[in-house]
Amino acid sequence: MQERTVIHLDIADFAAAIEAGREPSLAGRPLAIALSGSSRARVYDMSEEAYCQGVRKGMPLGQARHRCRDIKILPPRFHAYEQVMKAMFKTICAASPRVESGVRDGHFYLDVSGMSRLAGPGVDMAFRLKKQIEKEFDLSPVWSVASSKLVAKVAARMAKPCGEYIVPPGDESAFLAPLPLYLLPMLNRNQVRKLNRFNLTQVCQARELTREQLSLLFSDQADRFYNALRGTDFEPVEKPDLLQLLSSSSSRVQPNSLSRATSQIQAGSHNRSFFLEQGHVFAEDTNDKSCLEKGLYQVCETLGAKLRQGQYAAVTLNIKLTYSDGKMVQTASAKFDPVSSDLGLFRQGQVVLKKAWQRRVRIQHLQVRARSVRAACLQAGLFDSQKAESRLVMVSRAVDRIREKFGACCVGSGLSLVPDGSS
Amino acid sequence: MKASSRRRIFIGTCGYSYGEWVDAGFYPQGTHSSNMLDVYTEKFGATELNYTWYQMPRAPSLERMCAKLPSHFKVAAKLTRTMTHEVRQENWKEQVQLFRQGIAPLVEDGKLLCILIQLPPYFDRSVAHRNYLAALMDELSGLPLAVEFRHKSWAVDRVFHELEKRNVALVNVDVPNLETLFPPTEVVTCRDLFYIRLHGRNAKGWRTGNMQQQFNYDYSDQELESWAQSIQHTMLAKAESGGIFFNNHVRGQAPKNAAALIRILSQNGLGRFLRI
Numbered sequence: 001m002q003e004r005t006v007i008h009l010d011i012a013d014f015a016a017a018i019e020a021g022r023e024p025s026l027a028g029r030p031l032a033i034a035l036s037g038s039s040r041a042r043v044y045d046m047s048e049e050a051y052c053q054g055v056r057k058g059m060p061l062g063q064a065r066h067r068c069r070d071i072k073i074l075p076p077r078f079h080a081y082e083q084v085m086k087a088m089f090k091t092i093c094a095a096s097p098r099v100e101s102g103v104r105d106g107h108f109y110l111d112v113s114g115m116s117r118l119a120g121p122g123v124d125m126a127f128r129l130k131k132q133i134e135k136e137f138d139l140s141p142v143w144s145v146a147s148s149k150l151v152a153k154v155a156a157r158m159a160k161p162c163g164e165y166i167v168p169p170g171d172e173s174a175f176l177a178p179l180p181l182y183l184l185p186m187l188n189r190n191q192v193r194k195l196n197r198f199n200l201t202q203v204c205q206a207r208e209l210t211r212e213q214l215s216l217l218f219s220d221q222a223d224r225f226y227n228a229l230r231g232t233d234f235e236p237v238e239k240p241d242l243l244q245l246l247s248s249s250s251s252r253v254q255p256n257s258l259s260r261a262t263s264q265i266q267a268g269s270h271n272r273s274f275f276l277e278q279g280h281v282f283a284e285d286t287n288d289k290s291c292l293e294k295g296l297y298q299v300c301e302t303l304g305a306k307l308r309q310g311q312y313a314a315v316t317l318n319i320k321l322t323y324s325d326g327k328m329v330q331t332a333s334a335k336f337d338p339v340s341s342d343l344g345l346f347r348q349g350q351v352v353l354k355k356a357w358q359r360r361v362r363i364q365h366l367q368v369r370a371r372s373v374r375a376a377c378l379q380a381g382l383f384d385s386q387k388a389e390s391r392l393v394m395v396s397r398a399v400d401r402i403r404e405k406f407g408a409c410c411v412g413s414g415l416s417l418v419p420d421g422s423s
Numbered sequence: 424m425k426a427s428s429r430r431r432i433f434i435g436t437c438g439y440s441y442g443e444w445v446d447a448g449f450y451p452q453g454t455h456s457s458n459m460l461d462v463y464t465e466k467f468g469a470t471e472l473n474y475t476w477y478q479m480p481r482a483p484s485l486e487r488m489c490a491k492l493p494s495h496f497k498v499a500a501k502l503t504r505t506m507t508h509e510v511r512q513e514n515w516k517e518q519v520q521l522f523r524q525g526i527a528p529l530v531e532d533g534k535l536l537c538i539l540i541q542l543p544p545y546f547d548r549s550v551a552h553r554n555y556l557a558a559l560m561d562e563l564s565g566l567p568l569a570v571e572f573r574h575k576s577w578a579v580d581r582v583f584h585e586l587e588k589r590n591v592a593l594v595n596v597d598v599p600n601l602e603t604l605f606p607p608t609e610v611v612t613c614r615d616l617f618y619i620r621l622h623g624r625n626a627k628g629w630r631t632g633n634m635q636q637q638f639n640y641d642y643s644d645q646e647l648e649s650w651a652q653s654i655q656h657t658m659l660a661k662a663e664s665g666g667i668f669f670n671n672h673v674r675g676q677a678p679k680n681a682a683a684l685i686r687i688l689s690q691n692g693l694g695r696f697l698r699i
Binding site: 003114116117118119120121123124127147163164165166168169170171174175 | 438440441442443446455456457458473474477478483484487488633634635674
């Protein structure tokens, strides 16, 4: 395997950093980014000062306020964060053609292998990029240099909240050995807990497990974990492919919604189809029709934007409702003509929702799953209904372009503006 | 004055981990970065650590490095930028303590040649800067120090005398003939160590500010012979040891020139002082 040099740039508390940069009076103050005004509001991001007082991402806002009495709460401006990421991506791409970025998390990876003759050592490239980002965006990234994404990521976590970490080639295994397992990015909380149950808390301890033992715990991921524990990682730095982009947490969620973008991609058995999911958590549990339809429409807007971005169209919808008492109901539609407009998806969704919603108990969560196919695979429509859908797609695409330029909130359907509780 | 037989000369390069040195033939084809130090230590007796400028050194990492080094090998560690280029009044002393802790393995193992304090080009000889440098050297007292000035205002006898009083080595530089740069000197201010850094004489490349052009220079044998004469007749008699480091890393020119200087010094009868 060719030797690699990977740079990782990580702007800690990205959203909070952008807000603090926008409003200098917030600098040095505990700050949380969250949608307030609901019992279910959670912290989306927080400043280092808030973190030091025990505030964490995903924490209920009430708990955050309890831990940090003088915390300042600001609503998220997702579009602004995405725009900054795009601008930074453009800057960073000038340094290397192989750049991988998140959507609005302030994370970037660059593969600068083989570039030292032109651009100098990787360490110097990383330092210059950091200075450039500071100068152009007034944001200070943590940076790390290592031989793989895994080690670079862990090194950046070690350097946080500010600073740098260089892991020399050959030092990867020794660097990782004493570290706690939760720092490894591929291990989720449950997997760490599994290992902790065996009194394995550090990387060097988990290394004692053989591949066979790891496969008992982690089945087909055992090989990957075995290598990762030793600092070996072959995952390339690359632009996310279309399916990854579609499954990212980017969404056009309206600011008065608490939709957790829980979209997932599952590869369908057919190369040309896949499943796209989007969920919506209601601010308050509800059995109000207009509120449910508003939530459904917002989900359809997000799904529709992703489908259109990837030139896909939905052919079935599956809706899962989670009630306040914990019960779940799932209903699927029959196959329909391909749809990718927001209104078209919503109309199909209304039919499925009517079938799914059979109880008077309030609803907590709504999830829509669309089976989608490539729009290019579809035959041209002959019927009026398909022509009507084409016109709706054109309107939806125009809205996409406006939102891309001016932000998600600048234009919206009347359906998403209906006040909660109205019929 | 004849040089004592106890004297030692350490010749090497500024950094050793350059992928292009494989293409240049210094490292055998297929040499992985993790193995470069092993190959390097077969050819040279010292190196400068560049990465400590970018990042505070960490003792565990340096301990692992020391374990791989031959017993006679010496390391000059660059002082981290938080004490030279990005100084914050409220925490620079704490940074010095962290640096001391980080390089402790080099000190304990007897492998530390010196701490290289490389000052920025804009660090002129103002009162504030003089006071800061004095305070910095006080905080680093007990450690062997070498100071590289890059602003020409420091090239005065008063500065050299002050360094001599403190027994701190002045870094003599070989640089392009440019008005703004600290000039080449042959000054020894420290009884224990003289220090030379050869950056190359690429004036055109220097003005670009691009490292790959700035340090793209190949010293001729004649130019190296001139330095060999200075070392032999001026510098070696005044200090116990000498550190000579080539910074013209582009296309493997630094190790090539370092090897050439070793050859020239050996031919001039100084082979017994060389530590390889």
